[in-house]
Amino acid sequence: MSLRSRFALAFAAVGAVVAVAVGALSYLAASDRVFAEVDRTLRSTTVALTRGMEERQEKQVPADAVTRSPVPAPFSGLDLPDLGEAAPQPVLQAVGRDGTPIRLSGPLEELAVSDAARALAASGRAGQSDTTEIDADGHSYRLLTTALGESRGALQVAVQVDQTRQVLAGMARQIAVVSLAVMLVAAAAGRLLAGRITRRLARLAEVAEEVSTDGRVAYVGTELVGGRDEVGRLSASLGTMLGRIVAAREAQERLVHDAAHELRTPLTSLLANATVLHRVTELSPDSRDRLLHDVQDETRELSHLVDELVELALAGGREEAEEPVDLTEVARRAARRVYRRTGRLVHVDADDSVVRGRPLGLERAVGNLLENAAKFDADGGEPIEVHVRRGAITVRDRGPGIAADDTRRVFDRFYRADSARGLPGSGLGLAIVLDVAEAHGGTVSAGTRPGGGAIVGFTVSPSRLLPGSGRRRTTAATDRTTTTN
Known part of the structure; x- marks a missing residue:
């Protein structure tokens, strides 16, 4: 996988994580806000019902009215919170201390009484409540059960939340679409930025490949890529390295030519002396001595020259610690x-x-x-x-x-x-x-x-x-x- 593709995937992953995190937090915040408002409505309705009971008790309404079955609409005429014309009407129900449900009003005939609701009706403290969601008649309801205290039973208020669920589901779909869009945009932006970033790296890679393939260095003295960032520093270092390669090659070639020139003289002399040695028997003793001394001197000079060449060749590359x-x-x-x-x-x-x-x-x-x-x-x-x-x-x-x-x-x-x-x-x-x-x-x-x-x-x-x-x-x-x- 190319570096550009890796950059694009990285940007896409980061964008997706950020979008999902923001979307999830937004959804949870909206959901909590909406259901907090629904719960506030349920509590307001419960408070209104409780206040109505207290007012009727002051008018000599029997205190155990909610425990009799059937109850002649003891809560009719109460001032309940206005939920608006479009809002579904709440379901009101009383629960006797023995767990018997008593329908008060609303579109449902009866709400199922759970064990938690029976416990509140039988022995719950006044104001103690329980909130849950139930399914009834093909709809979802949010149900608030509040104990009246002193074994007087409990009141239940439920409101339909189908529309709320639909709104939240629509929000979740929108968040998902936006997250996907953000991920795609991040991937495209990442690929674009990666192309701009890696273009200079690709240029440096091409130069390095050309030098390593054919050994030709044609970029000395030229600015390979611009910039003052890390890529620019890499380019400057590569240019310096190429310059040193050129200098080393020139020095190597010069050394080879000079060494060949200097070695030619003693070798020529030794070759001439070797030719003369074929006729050594024809030479006088003095000539033989001079010839042998000449061979020794030339050999010694050649050995010294070789030593100097080796020393010079190794001087630049010897790894001696400072x-x-x-x-x-x-x-x-x-x-x-x-x-x-x-x-x-x-x-x-x-x-x-x-x-x-x-x-x-x-x-x-x-x-x-x-x-x-x-x-x-x-x-x-x-x-x-x-x-x-x-x-x-x-x-x-x-x-x-x-x-x-x-x-x-x-x-x-x-x-x-x-x-x-x-x-x-x-x-x-x-x-x-x-x-x-x-x-x-x-x-x-x-x-x-x-x-x-x-x-x-x-x-x-x-x-x-x-x-x-x-x-x-x-x-x-x-x-x-x-x-x-």
Whole structure:
């Protein structure tokens, strides 16, 4: 069942429940009101009869007149309530204390005396009454029995309620028709509203199905559906997701093309060397040594390139949990690792910045900066410097520096400046630094150090800096650490 049909059924169900509830309450209220008016008429007639009896008793009418049978119309001439010409005349009957019915007036010859009426006539208190409905002579009557007290019997007043029942039945039919109409209108309105609501959802579903079917993303940069409600937010999120899919695909394609280009050079060299190895017996010992060294270097470079490619490919998708990371400790661990690999002394000048981030990724980025500095500053006259200030990390060396034309491209994948053509490396180290910085909402920077050398670094978003950190300063030289306030 479609969402639109479900909305229509839901609206219809709600409309039906409301209509039935309102109709039932209206019917019950009208019925109570009508029968309350009928009961008021019966009580008024009973009061008039009782008052007539009392007046006749004052005129020396025997008190037990109602118990004799037959009674010579003792209640004729009484002032009874005017029920109107169209209203049916009431049936008046007395009940002796022995339960004998005595007809007084009305269209019926006799009303059946129930056990409750006999009990009231025999021992009921004055004014005690009982109301019931009976069927007599093919009609429905509402009967009020009132005890006279002191074992003097009871009076019964009945009025025909056929017309009242017909009116109430007609009202019930009208309520049923109105309820049905309300249900149909609610269903139609629900279907109309559901169509307006689900039209945008259907559009989003079509876009998602197109993308999942053929993989083509043709909606980036366009507003899929409008609105500021939940559907509009879903549309914006879907548009952002499609944009990321496009960016990921472009990055993947660029990585594949760049990797193919970079892998072609060492593979070509290895292929050439393998061809020469077929004539290894014809080579001089020096030529053989150079050939073997060349094969080892190319193999080592190829292995390093593959490692960098794997690291770069996994950097964006690695699910590393974020946690508080002390950047000073990150810089120290990276400095010690570079010291072990290259023997270069690294001076760490850091505050106590603690950020919310991914520790392995941040350590990898700092390590790449240090290894890059150690590679270009091969002389090693001065220690490499690492500065940490409120979530910003910079590495300074005394190498050849970075040309102005290269500062904007050193973080591109596989880019290598002219001065780095003869140096080992894949051109991916700083690209990984860029990915880590962007994953932490930060930026990268590169420039020339005053007096010679380069300054390369990255930042994390200020919002990731934990409160209270970034104030105390710490300095260390690789594995010798001093702390100053």
